[in-house]
Amino acid sequence: MVTTARAWKGVAWLTFLGTAGILALSVGLNYLLLFSQVLTPFGRSMVTAILLPVVLGVPFFLFIGLKQMEVRRYRRELDKSATFDALTGCLNGAVFTSMVERRTARPSASGPRSGAFLVIHPEHLRSINLRFGLEWGDEALRLIASTIRSSVRAEDLVGRMGTSMFGVFLSGATEAEAKEIGERIRMRVAQVYFAPKGMEDALTIKVGGVVFETEVEFADMFRSAEQRISGAQDGAAFELTHLHS
Incomplete structure (x- = not known):
């Protein structure tokens, strides 16, 4: 129970910090673009629409993909341990x-x-x-x-x-x-x-x-x-x- 509580606490902190970081990035980017004299309002909206999904989506989906690879590896190891003897490599x-x-x-x-x-x-x-x-x-x-x-x-x-x-x-x-x-x-x-x-x-x-x-x-x-x-x-x-x- 203690281990589970600590795990959920870690997840909660990660969620809070990640959300806060995303909000800060979004607000900061929009603030900078607001005072840009080079871009038109349409240009500023396009930068926001394109840049934010790239900045936020690439790390997120990369993280998800790596976790899926890790889960598949663990499953292969579990299947192998359930089939083969760990010492000799023969079938158990x-x-x-x-x-x-x-x-x-x-x-x-x-x-x-x-x-x-x-x-x-x-x-x-x-x-x-x-x-x-x-x-x-x-x-x-x-x-x-x-x-x-x-x-x-x-x-x-x-x-x-x-x-x-x-x-x-x-x-x-x-x-x-x-x-x-x-x-x-x-x-x-x-x-x-x-x-x-x-x-x-x-x-x-x-x-x-x-x-x-x-x-x-x-x-x-x-x-x-x-x-x-x-x-x-x-x-x-x-x-x-x-x-x-």
């Missing part, structure tokens, strides 16, 4: 889930949908946080997310699932394509230069995935892909299976 969990569900829904006339779903889990993230601090753990997540996004196709979806897990939806991908993309992500992450506090450290991930050829629920895809991560032990960094309806 809720938006990612909704978009995947829409893409996997089977329209009545188009037949079954196919594709693949990958879950990517960074390894040793807790160790990075403990050894170097949370800011370096965040940097590791940003690097991994950037590598994932640069390794998938333009039509694929990448989302941050929870704190330290990523989901990748490969619409229409075959088993061979899913394996290729999953291995590409894993190898590129391993090649990322990561040197917290000047000490080079390796980034590694495990990838679990499922391929499907019929309409499936998001929860089933996620659970099955996550199970493949749990089953990836000792060097088996990428596990892929088929999901049947």
Whole structure:
């Protein structure tokens, strides 16, 4: 309430001062023109009619236009913050889930949908946080997310699932394509230069995935892909299976 009252007080003062300034300018201009020996009465009226709208209108409409640009920028930032994860730039969990569900829904006339779903889990993230601090753990997540996004196709979806897990939806991908993309992500992450506090450290991930050829629920895809991560032990960094309806 106090903040709102102060805001309205500022608006009131701006309105009062702006109106007073406009009145002073108008009266002063008309006073000067009244004693002009060069201009006829018609000329003085034309100067007033043209000059005042220009002097007053240009700053006013420029101000309004700048404010509209500012409002549009704020709206774009709000839309972006509601869609994308602020840390990694990936789709946030809720938006990612909704978009995947829409893409996997089977329209009545188009037949079954196919594709693949990958879950990517960074390894040793807790160790990075403990050894170097949370800011370096965040940097590791940003690097991994950037590598994932640069390794998938333009039509694929990448989302941050929870704190330290990523989901990748490969619409229409075959088993061979899913394996290729999953291995590409894993190898590129391993090649990322990561040197917290000047000490080079390796980034590694495990990838679990499922391929499907019929309409499936998001929860089933996620659970099955996550199970493949749990089953990836000792060097088996990428596990892929088929999901049947």
